[in-house]
Amino acid sequence: MAAQAPTMAVPTDAQLIQAQAGLWRHSLCHLTAIALRCAVQLGALASPEEGIYSLVPLSYLLVDGVFIDGEASQKAIVLATTSRHYIEVTLGLADWFKKDIAPPPSPFEDVHGATLFEESMALLDPESDKVFHEALAAHDHLGIGTILRECHDLFKGVQSLTDCFGGDGTTARAIFKAFPHIKCNVLDLPRVIEKVPSDGIVNYVASDLFHTIPPAQAVMLKV
Ligand SMILES: C[S@@+](CC[C@H](N)C(=O)[O-])C[C@H]1O[C@@H](n2cnc3c(N)ncnc32)[C@H](O)[C@@H]1O
Incomplete structure:
Protein backbone atom coordinates (compact mmCIF):
# COMPACT_ATOMS: atom_id res chain seq x y z
CA MET A 1 0.00 0.00 0.00
CA ALA A 2 1.38 3.46 -0.94
CA ALA A 3 2.39 5.66 2.01
CA GLN A 4 -0.11 8.43 2.63
CA ALA A 5 1.08 12.03 2.38
CA PRO A 6 0.75 13.76 5.77
CA THR A 7 -2.34 15.89 5.85
CA MET A 8 -2.25 19.47 7.05
CA ALA A 9 -5.30 21.12 8.47
CA VAL A 10 -6.12 24.24 6.47
CA PRO A 11 -6.35 27.23 8.84
CA THR A 12 -9.67 28.99 9.11
CA ASP A 13 -10.03 32.51 7.69
CA ALA A 14 -9.75 33.98 11.20
CA GLN A 15 -6.58 31.96 11.83
CA LEU A 16 -5.14 33.05 8.49
CA ILE A 17 -5.65 36.72 9.29
CA GLN A 18 -4.07 36.22 12.72
CA ALA A 19 -1.21 34.27 11.15
CA GLN A 20 -0.55 36.97 8.55
CA ALA A 21 -0.54 39.68 11.21
CA GLY A 22 1.85 37.57 13.30
CA LEU A 23 4.13 37.07 10.34
CA TRP A 24 4.37 40.81 9.71
CA ARG A 25 5.03 41.40 13.40
CA HIS A 26 7.86 38.86 13.49
CA SER A 27 9.32 40.08 10.20
CA LEU A 28 9.42 43.71 11.28
CA CYS A 29 10.16 43.48 14.99
CA HIS A 30 13.84 44.32 14.41
CA LEU A 31 12.63 47.85 13.66
CA THR A 32 11.79 48.27 17.35
CA ALA A 33 15.47 47.81 18.15
CA ILE A 34 16.50 50.13 15.33
CA ALA A 35 14.03 52.81 16.47
CA LEU A 36 15.53 52.55 19.96
CA ARG A 37 19.00 52.92 18.46
CA CYS A 38 17.88 56.04 16.55
CA ALA A 39 16.44 57.56 19.73
CA VAL A 40 19.73 56.97 21.56
CA GLN A 41 21.85 58.26 18.68
CA LEU A 42 19.72 61.39 18.28
CA GLY A 43 19.73 62.04 22.02
CA ALA A 44 15.95 62.01 21.78
CA LEU A 45 15.50 60.91 25.38
CA ALA A 46 15.84 63.70 27.90
CA SER A 47 14.97 64.31 31.53
CA PRO A 48 11.23 65.04 31.69
CA GLU A 49 9.78 68.42 32.52
CA GLU A 50 8.29 68.02 35.95
CA GLY A 51 4.54 67.45 36.03
CA ILE A 52 4.16 67.29 32.24
CA TYR A 53 5.30 63.79 31.49
CA SER A 54 7.43 61.15 33.12
CA LEU A 55 9.83 58.47 32.03
CA VAL A 56 8.89 54.79 32.04
CA PRO A 57 11.57 52.66 33.78
CA LEU A 58 13.07 51.55 30.45
CA SER A 59 13.59 55.15 29.28
CA TYR A 60 15.00 56.01 32.69
CA LEU A 61 17.94 53.73 31.91
CA LEU A 62 18.73 55.65 28.73
CA VAL A 63 18.84 59.19 30.07
CA ASP A 64 22.18 60.87 30.69
CA GLY A 65 23.03 61.72 34.25
CA VAL A 66 20.75 59.15 35.89
CA PHE A 67 22.39 57.58 38.90
CA ILE A 68 21.55 54.22 40.47
CA ASP A 69 24.53 53.08 42.54
CA GLY A 70 26.57 55.40 40.26
CA GLU A 71 26.23 56.22 36.56
CA ALA A 72 23.47 53.91 35.36
CA SER A 73 22.97 54.72 31.69
CA GLN A 74 22.50 51.60 29.59
CA LYS A 75 22.80 53.40 26.26
CA ALA A 76 25.94 51.47 25.35
CA ILE A 77 23.96 48.23 25.49
CA VAL A 78 21.52 49.52 22.89
CA LEU A 79 24.36 50.76 20.69
CA ALA A 80 26.29 47.49 21.00
CA THR A 81 23.44 45.07 20.41
CA THR A 82 22.10 47.04 17.44
CA SER A 83 25.55 47.62 15.96
CA ARG A 84 26.46 46.66 12.42
CA HIS A 85 28.66 43.88 13.83
CA TYR A 86 25.83 42.25 15.76
CA ILE A 87 23.33 42.60 12.93
CA GLU A 88 25.74 41.12 10.39
CA VAL A 89 26.15 38.11 12.68
CA THR A 90 22.40 37.50 12.70
CA LEU A 91 22.33 37.75 8.90
CA GLY A 92 25.04 35.09 8.69
CA LEU A 93 23.30 32.60 11.03
CA ALA A 94 21.74 30.42 8.31
CA ASP A 95 25.19 29.91 6.72
CA TRP A 96 26.71 29.27 10.15
CA PHE A 97 24.20 26.47 10.88
CA LYS A 98 25.19 24.74 7.62
CA LYS A 99 28.91 24.72 8.52
CA ASP A 100 30.54 21.44 9.33
CA ILE A 101 33.63 22.55 11.24
CA ALA A 102 34.68 21.05 14.58
CA PRO A 103 34.90 22.84 16.89
CA PRO A 104 32.65 25.46 15.31
CA PRO A 105 33.73 29.11 15.61
CA SER A 106 31.21 31.35 17.35
CA PRO A 107 28.80 32.99 14.88
CA PHE A 108 30.53 36.32 15.63
CA GLU A 109 33.97 34.94 14.89
CA ASP A 110 32.71 33.21 11.79
CA VAL A 111 31.42 36.44 10.23
CA HIS A 112 34.02 38.92 11.50
CA GLY A 113 37.14 36.81 12.02
CA ALA A 114 37.41 38.43 15.47
CA THR A 115 36.24 37.61 18.99
CA LEU A 116 34.26 39.95 21.20
CA PHE A 117 36.27 41.45 24.07
CA GLU A 118 39.52 40.14 22.65
CA GLU A 119 42.47 41.91 21.05
CA SER A 120 41.26 40.77 17.61
CA MET A 121 38.10 42.88 17.99
CA ALA A 122 40.10 45.94 19.04
CA LEU A 123 42.26 45.52 15.95
CA LEU A 124 39.26 45.03 13.67
CA ASP A 125 37.33 48.10 14.83
CA PRO A 126 38.59 50.04 17.88
CA GLU A 127 35.49 52.29 18.06
CA SER A 128 33.07 49.36 18.18
CA ASP A 129 35.32 47.49 20.59
CA LYS A 130 35.07 50.50 22.91
CA VAL A 131 31.26 50.48 22.69
CA PHE A 132 31.17 46.73 23.43
CA ILE A 144 24.72 43.76 41.03
CA GLY A 145 23.09 46.59 43.01
CA THR A 146 19.68 45.09 42.33
CA ILE A 147 20.87 41.58 43.23
CA LEU A 148 22.32 42.83 46.51
CA ARG A 149 19.10 44.65 47.40
CA GLU A 150 16.60 42.05 46.26
CA CYS A 151 18.46 38.81 46.97
CA HIS A 152 20.30 39.85 50.10
CA ASP A 153 19.81 36.40 51.66
CA LEU A 154 21.78 34.74 48.88
CA PHE A 155 24.95 35.91 50.58
CA LYS A 156 23.96 34.88 54.11
CA GLY A 157 26.65 32.73 55.70
CA VAL A 158 29.05 33.16 52.80
CA GLN A 159 32.59 33.83 53.97
CA SER A 160 34.47 33.60 50.67
CA LEU A 161 33.45 33.84 47.04
CA THR A 162 35.06 33.58 43.62
CA ASP A 163 33.48 35.64 40.86
CA CYS A 164 34.30 33.74 37.68
CA PHE A 165 34.20 35.90 34.52
CA GLY A 166 34.62 38.72 37.03
CA GLY A 167 36.02 41.32 34.61
CA ASP A 168 37.40 44.41 36.30
CA GLY A 169 35.96 43.42 39.68
CA THR A 170 32.97 45.82 39.68
CA PHE A 176 32.52 43.49 49.41
CA LYS A 177 31.00 46.93 50.05
CA ALA A 178 27.70 45.33 51.11
CA PHE A 179 29.31 42.40 52.98
CA PRO A 180 32.82 43.45 54.07
CA HIS A 181 33.40 40.09 55.77
CA ILE A 182 33.25 38.20 52.42
CA LYS A 183 36.70 37.46 51.02
CA CYS A 184 36.30 37.92 47.26
CA ASN A 185 38.38 36.53 44.41
CA VAL A 186 37.91 37.81 40.88
CA SER A 207 43.51 32.36 34.83
CA ASP A 208 41.31 30.40 32.49
CA LEU A 209 38.11 29.19 34.16
CA PHE A 210 38.48 25.86 32.41
CA HIS A 211 41.91 25.31 33.99
CA THR A 212 41.77 26.71 37.53
CA ILE A 213 39.20 28.25 39.84
CA PRO A 214 40.53 29.78 43.08
CA PRO A 215 38.95 27.84 45.95
CA ALA A 216 36.16 29.60 47.84
CA GLN A 217 32.99 28.69 49.69
CA ALA A 218 30.84 30.01 46.81
CA VAL A 219 31.44 30.41 43.10
CA MET A 220 29.56 33.02 41.15
CA LEU A 221 28.90 33.02 37.40
CA LYS A 222 27.20 36.20 36.30
CA VAL A 223 26.98 36.93 32.61
C1 LIG B 1 30.12 38.73 29.78
S1 LIG B 1 31.62 39.16 30.46
C2 LIG B 1 31.48 39.23 32.21
C3 LIG B 1 30.26 39.67 32.74
C4 LIG B 1 30.33 40.11 34.18
N1 LIG B 1 30.53 39.00 35.10
C5 LIG B 1 29.01 40.80 34.42
O1 LIG B 1 28.23 40.33 35.18
O2 LIG B 1 28.76 41.82 33.77
C6 LIG B 1 32.55 37.78 30.27
C7 LIG B 1 33.92 37.84 30.93
O3 LIG B 1 34.39 36.51 30.95
C8 LIG B 1 35.77 36.52 30.69
N2 LIG B 1 36.14 35.20 30.18
C9 LIG B 1 35.84 34.64 28.98
N3 LIG B 1 36.33 33.41 28.89
C10 LIG B 1 36.94 33.14 30.08
C11 LIG B 1 37.63 32.00 30.60
N4 LIG B 1 37.79 30.90 29.88
N5 LIG B 1 38.13 32.07 31.85
C12 LIG B 1 37.96 33.19 32.60
N6 LIG B 1 37.32 34.30 32.18
C13 LIG B 1 36.81 34.29 30.91
C14 LIG B 1 35.95 37.64 29.68
O4 LIG B 1 37.28 38.11 29.65
C15 LIG B 1 34.95 38.68 30.19
O5 LIG B 1 35.56 39.57 31.11
Missing part, protein backbone atom coordinates in the same frame (compact mmCIF):
# COMPACT_ATOMS: atom_id res chain seq x y z
CA HIS A 133 33.31 47.24 26.53
CA GLU A 134 31.12 50.16 27.64
CA ALA A 135 28.06 47.94 27.21
CA LEU A 136 29.65 45.22 29.31
CA ALA A 137 30.57 47.72 32.02
CA ALA A 138 27.03 49.19 31.99
CA HIS A 139 25.53 45.73 32.39
CA ASP A 140 27.97 44.75 35.11
CA HIS A 141 27.40 47.94 37.03
CA LEU A 142 23.59 47.94 37.06
CA GLY A 143 22.81 44.30 37.83
CA THR A 171 30.66 43.07 40.93
CA ALA A 172 33.06 41.74 43.57
CA ARG A 173 33.77 45.23 44.91
CA ALA A 174 30.02 45.88 45.25
CA ILE A 175 29.63 42.59 47.13
CA LEU A 187 38.84 35.37 38.15
CA ASP A 188 39.27 36.48 34.56
CA LEU A 189 41.65 35.93 31.69
CA PRO A 190 45.20 37.34 32.05
CA ARG A 191 44.67 40.03 29.37
CA VAL A 192 41.75 41.41 31.44
CA ILE A 193 43.29 41.09 34.89
CA GLU A 194 46.59 42.68 33.88
CA LYS A 195 44.74 45.94 33.09
CA VAL A 196 43.00 46.08 36.50
CA PRO A 197 44.86 48.06 39.17
CA SER A 198 45.16 46.16 42.43
CA ASP A 199 42.80 47.73 45.00
CA GLY A 200 43.49 45.82 48.18
CA ILE A 201 39.78 45.00 48.35
CA VAL A 202 39.49 41.89 46.22
CA ASN A 203 42.02 39.30 45.12
CA TYR A 204 42.44 39.33 41.32
CA VAL A 205 43.38 36.00 39.75
CA ALA A 206 44.49 35.77 36.13
Whole structure:
Protein backbone atom coordinates (compact mmCIF):
# COMPACT_ATOMS: atom_id res chain seq x y z
CA MET A 1 0.00 0.00 0.00
CA ALA A 2 1.38 3.46 -0.94
CA ALA A 3 2.39 5.66 2.01
CA GLN A 4 -0.11 8.43 2.63
CA ALA A 5 1.08 12.03 2.38
CA PRO A 6 0.75 13.76 5.77
CA THR A 7 -2.34 15.89 5.85
CA MET A 8 -2.25 19.47 7.05
CA ALA A 9 -5.30 21.12 8.47
CA VAL A 10 -6.12 24.24 6.47
CA PRO A 11 -6.35 27.23 8.84
CA THR A 12 -9.67 28.99 9.11
CA ASP A 13 -10.03 32.51 7.69
CA ALA A 14 -9.75 33.98 11.20
CA GLN A 15 -6.58 31.96 11.83
CA LEU A 16 -5.14 33.05 8.49
CA ILE A 17 -5.65 36.72 9.29
CA GLN A 18 -4.07 36.22 12.72
CA ALA A 19 -1.21 34.27 11.15
CA GLN A 20 -0.55 36.97 8.55
CA ALA A 21 -0.54 39.68 11.21
CA GLY A 22 1.85 37.57 13.30
CA LEU A 23 4.13 37.07 10.34
CA TRP A 24 4.37 40.81 9.71
CA ARG A 25 5.03 41.40 13.40
CA HIS A 26 7.86 38.86 13.49
CA SER A 27 9.32 40.08 10.20
CA LEU A 28 9.42 43.71 11.28
CA CYS A 29 10.16 43.48 14.99
CA HIS A 30 13.84 44.32 14.41
CA LEU A 31 12.63 47.85 13.66
CA THR A 32 11.79 48.27 17.35
CA ALA A 33 15.47 47.81 18.15
CA ILE A 34 16.50 50.13 15.33
CA ALA A 35 14.03 52.81 16.47
CA LEU A 36 15.53 52.55 19.96
CA ARG A 37 19.00 52.92 18.46
CA CYS A 38 17.88 56.04 16.55
CA ALA A 39 16.44 57.56 19.73
CA VAL A 40 19.73 56.97 21.56
CA GLN A 41 21.85 58.26 18.68
CA LEU A 42 19.72 61.39 18.28
CA GLY A 43 19.73 62.04 22.02
CA ALA A 44 15.95 62.01 21.78
CA LEU A 45 15.50 60.91 25.38
CA ALA A 46 15.84 63.70 27.90
CA SER A 47 14.97 64.31 31.53
CA PRO A 48 11.23 65.04 31.69
CA GLU A 49 9.78 68.42 32.52
CA GLU A 50 8.29 68.02 35.95
CA GLY A 51 4.54 67.45 36.03
CA ILE A 52 4.16 67.29 32.24
CA TYR A 53 5.30 63.79 31.49
CA SER A 54 7.43 61.15 33.12
CA LEU A 55 9.83 58.47 32.03
CA VAL A 56 8.89 54.79 32.04
CA PRO A 57 11.57 52.66 33.78
CA LEU A 58 13.07 51.55 30.45
CA SER A 59 13.59 55.15 29.28
CA TYR A 60 15.00 56.01 32.69
CA LEU A 61 17.94 53.73 31.91
CA LEU A 62 18.73 55.65 28.73
CA VAL A 63 18.84 59.19 30.07
CA ASP A 64 22.18 60.87 30.69
CA GLY A 65 23.03 61.72 34.25
CA VAL A 66 20.75 59.15 35.89
CA PHE A 67 22.39 57.58 38.90
CA ILE A 68 21.55 54.22 40.47
CA ASP A 69 24.53 53.08 42.54
CA GLY A 70 26.57 55.40 40.26
CA GLU A 71 26.23 56.22 36.56
CA ALA A 72 23.47 53.91 35.36
CA SER A 73 22.97 54.72 31.69
CA GLN A 74 22.50 51.60 29.59
CA LYS A 75 22.80 53.40 26.26
CA ALA A 76 25.94 51.47 25.35
CA ILE A 77 23.96 48.23 25.49
CA VAL A 78 21.52 49.52 22.89
CA LEU A 79 24.36 50.76 20.69
CA ALA A 80 26.29 47.49 21.00
CA THR A 81 23.44 45.07 20.41
CA THR A 82 22.10 47.04 17.44
CA SER A 83 25.55 47.62 15.96
CA ARG A 84 26.46 46.66 12.42
CA HIS A 85 28.66 43.88 13.83
CA TYR A 86 25.83 42.25 15.76
CA ILE A 87 23.33 42.60 12.93
CA GLU A 88 25.74 41.12 10.39
CA VAL A 89 26.15 38.11 12.68
CA THR A 90 22.40 37.50 12.70
CA LEU A 91 22.33 37.75 8.90
CA GLY A 92 25.04 35.09 8.69
CA LEU A 93 23.30 32.60 11.03
CA ALA A 94 21.74 30.42 8.31
CA ASP A 95 25.19 29.91 6.72
CA TRP A 96 26.71 29.27 10.15
CA PHE A 97 24.20 26.47 10.88
CA LYS A 98 25.19 24.74 7.62
CA LYS A 99 28.91 24.72 8.52
CA ASP A 100 30.54 21.44 9.33
CA ILE A 101 33.63 22.55 11.24
CA ALA A 102 34.68 21.05 14.58
CA PRO A 103 34.90 22.84 16.89
CA PRO A 104 32.65 25.46 15.31
CA PRO A 105 33.73 29.11 15.61
CA SER A 106 31.21 31.35 17.35
CA PRO A 107 28.80 32.99 14.88
CA PHE A 108 30.53 36.32 15.63
CA GLU A 109 33.97 34.94 14.89
CA ASP A 110 32.71 33.21 11.79
CA VAL A 111 31.42 36.44 10.23
CA HIS A 112 34.02 38.92 11.50
CA GLY A 113 37.14 36.81 12.02
CA ALA A 114 37.41 38.43 15.47
CA THR A 115 36.24 37.61 18.99
CA LEU A 116 34.26 39.95 21.20
CA PHE A 117 36.27 41.45 24.07
CA GLU A 118 39.52 40.14 22.65
CA GLU A 119 42.47 41.91 21.05
CA SER A 120 41.26 40.77 17.61
CA MET A 121 38.10 42.88 17.99
CA ALA A 122 40.10 45.94 19.04
CA LEU A 123 42.26 45.52 15.95
CA LEU A 124 39.26 45.03 13.67
CA ASP A 125 37.33 48.10 14.83
CA PRO A 126 38.59 50.04 17.88
CA GLU A 127 35.49 52.29 18.06
CA SER A 128 33.07 49.36 18.18
CA ASP A 129 35.32 47.49 20.59
CA LYS A 130 35.07 50.50 22.91
CA VAL A 131 31.26 50.48 22.69
CA PHE A 132 31.17 46.73 23.43
CA HIS A 133 33.31 47.24 26.53
CA GLU A 134 31.12 50.16 27.64
CA ALA A 135 28.06 47.94 27.21
CA LEU A 136 29.65 45.22 29.31
CA ALA A 137 30.57 47.72 32.02
CA ALA A 138 27.03 49.19 31.99
CA HIS A 139 25.53 45.73 32.39
CA ASP A 140 27.97 44.75 35.11
CA HIS A 141 27.40 47.94 37.03
CA LEU A 142 23.59 47.94 37.06
CA GLY A 143 22.81 44.30 37.83
CA ILE A 144 24.72 43.76 41.03
CA GLY A 145 23.09 46.59 43.01
CA THR A 146 19.68 45.09 42.33
CA ILE A 147 20.87 41.58 43.23
CA LEU A 148 22.32 42.83 46.51
CA ARG A 149 19.10 44.65 47.40
CA GLU A 150 16.60 42.05 46.26
CA CYS A 151 18.46 38.81 46.97
CA HIS A 152 20.30 39.85 50.10
CA ASP A 153 19.81 36.40 51.66
CA LEU A 154 21.78 34.74 48.88
CA PHE A 155 24.95 35.91 50.58
CA LYS A 156 23.96 34.88 54.11
CA GLY A 157 26.65 32.73 55.70
CA VAL A 158 29.05 33.16 52.80
CA GLN A 159 32.59 33.83 53.97
CA SER A 160 34.47 33.60 50.67
CA LEU A 161 33.45 33.84 47.04
CA THR A 162 35.06 33.58 43.62
CA ASP A 163 33.48 35.64 40.86
CA CYS A 164 34.30 33.74 37.68
CA PHE A 165 34.20 35.90 34.52
CA GLY A 166 34.62 38.72 37.03
CA GLY A 167 36.02 41.32 34.61
CA ASP A 168 37.40 44.41 36.30
CA GLY A 169 35.96 43.42 39.68
CA THR A 170 32.97 45.82 39.68
CA THR A 171 30.66 43.07 40.93
CA ALA A 172 33.06 41.74 43.57
CA ARG A 173 33.77 45.23 44.91
CA ALA A 174 30.02 45.88 45.25
CA ILE A 175 29.63 42.59 47.13
CA PHE A 176 32.52 43.49 49.41
CA LYS A 177 31.00 46.93 50.05
CA ALA A 178 27.70 45.33 51.11
CA PHE A 179 29.31 42.40 52.98
CA PRO A 180 32.82 43.45 54.07
CA HIS A 181 33.40 40.09 55.77
CA ILE A 182 33.25 38.20 52.42
CA LYS A 183 36.70 37.46 51.02
CA CYS A 184 36.30 37.92 47.26
CA ASN A 185 38.38 36.53 44.41
CA VAL A 186 37.91 37.81 40.88
CA LEU A 187 38.84 35.37 38.15
CA ASP A 188 39.27 36.48 34.56
CA LEU A 189 41.65 35.93 31.69
CA PRO A 190 45.20 37.34 32.05
CA ARG A 191 44.67 40.03 29.37
CA VAL A 192 41.75 41.41 31.44
CA ILE A 193 43.29 41.09 34.89
CA GLU A 194 46.59 42.68 33.88
CA LYS A 195 44.74 45.94 33.09
CA VAL A 196 43.00 46.08 36.50
CA PRO A 197 44.86 48.06 39.17
CA SER A 198 45.16 46.16 42.43
CA ASP A 199 42.80 47.73 45.00
CA GLY A 200 43.49 45.82 48.18
CA ILE A 201 39.78 45.00 48.35
CA VAL A 202 39.49 41.89 46.22
CA ASN A 203 42.02 39.30 45.12
CA TYR A 204 42.44 39.33 41.32
CA VAL A 205 43.38 36.00 39.75
CA ALA A 206 44.49 35.77 36.13
CA SER A 207 43.51 32.36 34.83
CA ASP A 208 41.31 30.40 32.49
CA LEU A 209 38.11 29.19 34.16
CA PHE A 210 38.48 25.86 32.41
CA HIS A 211 41.91 25.31 33.99
CA THR A 212 41.77 26.71 37.53
CA ILE A 213 39.20 28.25 39.84
CA PRO A 214 40.53 29.78 43.08
CA PRO A 215 38.95 27.84 45.95
CA ALA A 216 36.16 29.60 47.84
CA GLN A 217 32.99 28.69 49.69
CA ALA A 218 30.84 30.01 46.81
CA VAL A 219 31.44 30.41 43.10
CA MET A 220 29.56 33.02 41.15
CA LEU A 221 28.90 33.02 37.40
CA LYS A 222 27.20 36.20 36.30
CA VAL A 223 26.98 36.93 32.61
C1 LIG B 1 30.12 38.73 29.78
S1 LIG B 1 31.62 39.16 30.46
C2 LIG B 1 31.48 39.23 32.21
C3 LIG B 1 30.26 39.67 32.74
C4 LIG B 1 30.33 40.11 34.18
N1 LIG B 1 30.53 39.00 35.10
C5 LIG B 1 29.01 40.80 34.42
O1 LIG B 1 28.23 40.33 35.18
O2 LIG B 1 28.76 41.82 33.77
C6 LIG B 1 32.55 37.78 30.27
C7 LIG B 1 33.92 37.84 30.93
O3 LIG B 1 34.39 36.51 30.95
C8 LIG B 1 35.77 36.52 30.69
N2 LIG B 1 36.14 35.20 30.18
C9 LIG B 1 35.84 34.64 28.98
N3 LIG B 1 36.33 33.41 28.89
C10 LIG B 1 36.94 33.14 30.08
C11 LIG B 1 37.63 32.00 30.60
N4 LIG B 1 37.79 30.90 29.88
N5 LIG B 1 38.13 32.07 31.85
C12 LIG B 1 37.96 33.19 32.60
N6 LIG B 1 37.32 34.30 32.18
C13 LIG B 1 36.81 34.29 30.91
C14 LIG B 1 35.95 37.64 29.68
O4 LIG B 1 37.28 38.11 29.65
C15 LIG B 1 34.95 38.68 30.19
O5 LIG B 1 35.56 39.57 31.11
